[in-house]
Amino acid sequence: MLLTIITITTFAVLIRIVANPLSNVFQKQLTHRSADPLFVISATYGFLALTCLLFWPQLRFTGLPMAFWQSMLVVGLFAMVGNVFLVKALHIGDLSVLGPINAYKSVVGLIAGIFLLNEIPGWWGLAGVLLIVAGSYVVLSNKQQRKGFSWHLFQRQEVKLRLAALVFSAIDGAFLKKAIVLSTPAIAFFYWCLFGFGFTFIWIVLTMRNRWQEQTTLLFSQKITYLALFLTVGITQVASNVALAGMPVGYALALFQTSALVSVVFGYQFFNEQGIVRKLIGAGIMVAGAVLITVLG
DSSP states (O other), X not given: OHHHHHHHHHHHHHHHHHHHHHHHHHHHHHHHTTOOHHHHHHHHXXXXXXXXXXXXXXXXXXXXXXXXXXXXXXXXXXXXHHHHHHHHHHHXXXXXXXXXXXXXXXXXXXXXXXXXXXXXXXXXXXXXXXXXXXXXXHHHOOTTOOSSOOGGGGGSHHHHXXXXXXXXXXHHHHHHHHHHHHSOHXXXXXXXXXXXXXXXXXXXXXXXTTTHHHHHHHHHHTHHHHHXXXXXXXXXXXXXXXXXXXSOHHHHHHHHTTHHHHHHHHHHHHHOOXXXXXXXXXXXXXXXXXXXXXXXX
């Protein structure tokens, strides 16, 4: 039984590592075709929620504890905001840059642990922070730069949006783990979709009254790309839930960072982004730092 659990969890992590950067590719393609990031996220949530209702009739709607609903409300809100920031960042930035930046999620978790849980990092954790900072410098720099590390790199709009997205993602991940423990990965996935759609729908009603028809028309004209996005986001989230259910959050977080390397490759393959070797080296350094923080720190 233990071998089966390990195998399923490992498979889920591997699937997630590939599916997540691939979903970013489709999100970036859609925004380059005038799709609004908020509408993209809302359509994704709505399609996945409807799919759950059609194919998973055994989903529970009653008998879940209050703590589950409280956790899912936080997850729905924070995941929505984080995803909108992410898609906005992908619209204006390079996938091969923004993928590796996600490794900073480990740093956010470390800082939160200091102030909220009084968890003082060890030397390995501090070494991991330094590696992530060094790796991000390699990823964000260009051939013309000759100076040392500069905080000006983090003034770039796409980087600020990606950092905001990962902060929200790091927070919603902790609450999602709690919701999974109180239910099942499938139930948590369904309510992740449902609450996310509810929040984004309200946001659209308030801010996109004059543009939702235009965006709906675009959805049908780009239906293949949208369907590919729905599929990859669904696979990513299901795989994430299965992985979180089968291992500690810290270990899952460390393994998820491996997708930074895939993001660099996809950025080169799909969008002809340059500096592939430099970005791969930087992403590798950041992944190593994330592993040190979450596993040894």
